[in-house]
Amino acid sequence: MAEKLYIEALREGLREEMLRDENVFIIGEDVGLYxxxxxxxxxxxxxxxxxxxxxxxxxxxAIAGAAVGAALCGMRPVAEIMFFDxxxxxxxxxxxxxxxxxxxxxxxxxxxxxxxxxxGCGTGAAAQHSQSFPAVFAHFPGLKVVMPSxxxxxxxxxxxxxxxxxxxxxxxxxxxxxTKGEVPEGDYTVPIxxxxxxxxxxxxxxxxxxxMVPRALExxxxxxxxxxxxxxxxxRSLKPLDLHTxxxxxxxxxxxxxxxxDPISYGWGAEVAAGIAGSEAFDYLDAPIKxxxxxxxxxxxxxxxxxxxxxxxxxxxxxxxxxxx
Amino acid sequence: xxxxVKMPKLGTTMTEGTIIKWLKSEGDPVKKGEIYVEIQTDKxxxxxEAETSGVLRKIIAKEGExxxxxxxxxxxxxxxxxxxDLENVDNISTQSQEKSPPVSQQQEDKTEAVKQTISDKIKAxxxxxxxxxxxxxxxxxxxxxxxxxxxxxxxxxxxxxxxxVKATPVAKKIAIERQVDLKAIQKSPGQRIxxxxxxxxxxxxxxxxxxxxxxxxxxxxxxADSMTYSKKVAPHIYLSxxxxxxxxxxxRERLIPLVQAQHDVKLSYNHILIKAAATALRLxxxxxxxxxxxxxxxxxxxxxxxxxxxxxxxxVPVIKDADKKGLAFIAKETEELIQKAKSKKLLPDExxxxxxxxxxxxxxxxxxxxxxxxxxxxAILAVGKIIKKPVVxxxxxxxxxxxxxxxxxxxRVIDGAVGAKFLQNLKQILEEPINxxx
Numbered sequence: 001m002a003e004k005l006y007i008e009a010l011r012e013g014l015r016e017e018m019l020r021d022e023n024v025f026i027i028g029e030d031v032g033l034y035x036x037x038x039x040x041x042x043x044x045x046x047x048x049x050x051x052x053x054x055x056x057x058x059x060x061x062a063i064a065g066a067a068v069g070a071a072l073c074g075m076r077p078v079a080e081i082m083f084f085d086x087x088x089x090x091x092x093x094x095x096x097x098x099x100x101x102x103x104x105x106x107x108x109x110x111x112x113x114x115x116x117x118x119x120g121c122g123t124g125a126a127a128q129h130s131q132s133f134p135a136v137f138a139h140f141p142g143l144k145v146v147m148p149s150x151x152x153x154x155x156x157x158x159x160x161x162x163x164x165x166x167x168x169x170x171x172x173x174x175x176x177x178x179t180k181g182e183v184p185e186g187d188y189t190v191p192i193x194x195x196x197x198x199x200x201x202x203x204x205x206x207x208x209x210x211x212m213v214p215r216a217l218e219x220x221x222x223x224x225x226x227x228x229x230x231x232x233x234x235x236r237s238l239k240p241l242d243l244h245t246x247x248x249x250x251x252x253x254x255x256x257x258x259x260x261x262d263p264i265s266y267g268w269g270a271e272v273a274a275g276i277a278g279s280e281a282f283d284y285l286d287a288p289i290k291x292x293x294x295x296x297x298x299x300x301x302x303x304x305x306x307x308x309x310x311x312x313x314x315x316x317x318x319x320x321x322x323x324x325x
Numbered sequence: 326x327x328x329x330v331k332m333p334k335l336g337t338t339m340t341e342g343t344i345i346k347w348l349k350s351e352g353d354p355v356k357k358g359e360i361y362v363e364i365q366t367d368k369x370x371x372x373x374e375a376e377t378s379g380v381l382r383k384i385i386a387k388e389g390e391x392x393x394x395x396x397x398x399x400x401x402x403x404x405x406x407x408x409x410d411l412e413n414v415d416n417i418s419t420q421s422q423e424k425s426p427p428v429s430q431q432q433e434d435k436t437e438a439v440k441q442t443i444s445d446k447i448k449a450x451x452x453x454x455x456x457x458x459x460x461x462x463x464x465x466x467x468x469x470x471x472x473x474x475x476x477x478x479x480x481x482x483x484x485x486x487x488x489x490v491k492a493t494p495v496a497k498k499i500a501i502e503r504q505v506d507l508k509a510i511q512k513s514p515g516q517r518i519x520x521x522x523x524x525x526x527x528x529x530x531x532x533x534x535x536x537x538x539x540x541x542x543x544x545x546x547x548x549a550d551s552m553t554y555s556k557k558v559a560p561h562i563y564l565s566x567x568x569x570x571x572x573x574x575x576x577r578e579r580l581i582p583l584v585q586a587q588h589d590v591k592l593s594y595n596h597i598l599i600k601a602a603a604t605a606l607r608l609x610x611x612x613x614x615x616x617x618x619x620x621x622x623x624x625x626x627x628x629x630x631x632x633x634x635x636x637x638x639x640x641v642p643v644i645k646d647a648d649k650k651g652l653a654f655i656a657k658e659t660e661e662l663i664q665k666a667k668s669k670k671l672l673p674d675e676x677x678x679x680x681x682x683x684x685x686x687x688x689x690x691x692x693x694x695x696x697x698x699x700x701x702x703x704a705i706l707a708v709g710k711i712i713k714k715p716v717v718x719x720x721x722x723x724x725x726x727x728x729x730x731x732x733x734x735x736x737r738v739i740d741g742a743v744g745a746k747f748l749q750n751l752k753q754i755l756e757e758p759i760n761x762x763x
Contacts, residue, residue: 286452
């Protein structure tokens, strides 16, 4: 199996879906000839032309609104928002239109659209180009939210997202684009709403998402040297949330650490923690559920401070030790 | 409001009490002032009154159970009121006979009690609790290793491992077949229970099944403790002589109708012995004393105890200042005390404070015996049966009603001659009862 970059796997997924279904098109800022700010759509303009790779003015509201309208008319748009931070501008179209239409038309309308973009800090892009807040969208009924962490998952999930008849918020992390992993040739999908055990272990469960999955795996590897056997679950979809996989794991290990990239207050980790506490796993908990997440601050520009704003591998190791104390 | 009823303090020396009988069952209504439980204290039974009205919701101390003063014995509450958790007893109003402290003090105590309860609660992880529940382990026995004194699953598992009953396969098989609880077999740690251990246990169980047992509680325990104590601390010497009771018999015959008329009681030899002993004690103050490590206390009052046999023990009611009372009054008082003792209604004051004891087994045809001193007294007089015997007087054999007296003395206080002198005085008084008037 070939090793590919996350960004390549994502592009491959988009291309294969465009080849498979002529209703699939891409819309966004500089997605055409330029190939997207991070290069996700590189080469697609040349292959599919300006009718299927559409450049827009700098208006996230227009991008989201156009995508919702096109989806209602039977197309399968994939809208790119250059930075996840500006999902806030697309939010009205997405939340008040995209998320509601299927319900308000009694199921007669469907909104098969994907809105995707890169979140996260670590590139020195400062407070307005570094945020992670996928949990915000998981709060709205009618939206699905996924955040793949590996090249394999990103290809499989973009295909599932495009084929889904509901609006899917597809969250990438800037630092993941240049990570490598095995990706099979040809068509396969990864189901939405299914978490994935990325590493088997028996001493503690780490539930992580997006960029925190590779960090958790790295921490697990280091902890293994001390004989600590960590299980790492990639939550993968925030909505629908796969509590079943988490609960089964916690029943096995009795201890759990949730690692998030988002600011800690009201983050998705709280939802997972509440889910565990209210589940049959409660009687198996041998230590309090611990959350490790971003600080409640705007992401600093200073690279040293930026590093401290979200969990890093040493923080995860330390948190694991604390739970195991 | 639920009331936790505590073991009341019914006398100054009372430290614990035994529940003899619950006159009400769980679920019965009780009224304030109503007698609802019988409690055995020191040496008496006391019927205790409810201090509040409500329903006797829960009996905490079962009949026969001995409970420290102040420990909960029952809960009285409204009919459908939710019962308080006994762990939190301190937070709820409690019925006790002690005077209530002022309100501010009470509130402080309450805050303190709440704090106490929180810190007393066992901290255990849900997993530890589950494992404990599944294995019927009392978490209070498990040593915590988690942060902040939390018991974690591992602690419970190692507790189970440590307390696991180890037995050979054959022993296990027999245990199941014969329904023997392996946990009941004592074995040094690490050693496995063998077939032999199990067979021994079965034999022991069979033996136990044949013998009835009586719990050593209340009066029985007090008798056992105080007799052992006396024999341990006091070196006993025994002095014995015989008394010619002719004149006492004659005196009694004459006094019976008079005492009967005055107090409606029949004058007995014991009454006369009390009066005689009191008179002799006045002449021999060392006999009416108490030994302590520092000093010998010569008692001002002559309070004579009379041992009274009960169905399940004995008690010694005290006739106070017997030397100052007339025979008729002693007779009346003694009979009243005996009646109270037999119906277990003696009050603590009526069996405390004795300075000398008389014990008489004549009615059981006992001629003489040696008694154990009733501490902290210094001597006890054991009285035998009056028996007509041939005695030699002026070289002639005559028949006389003779009675044996044996004085047990605490040699730490009373030397042989001192005891002998008292006994001789007593003999003289009994043989010439007119001396009692002196």
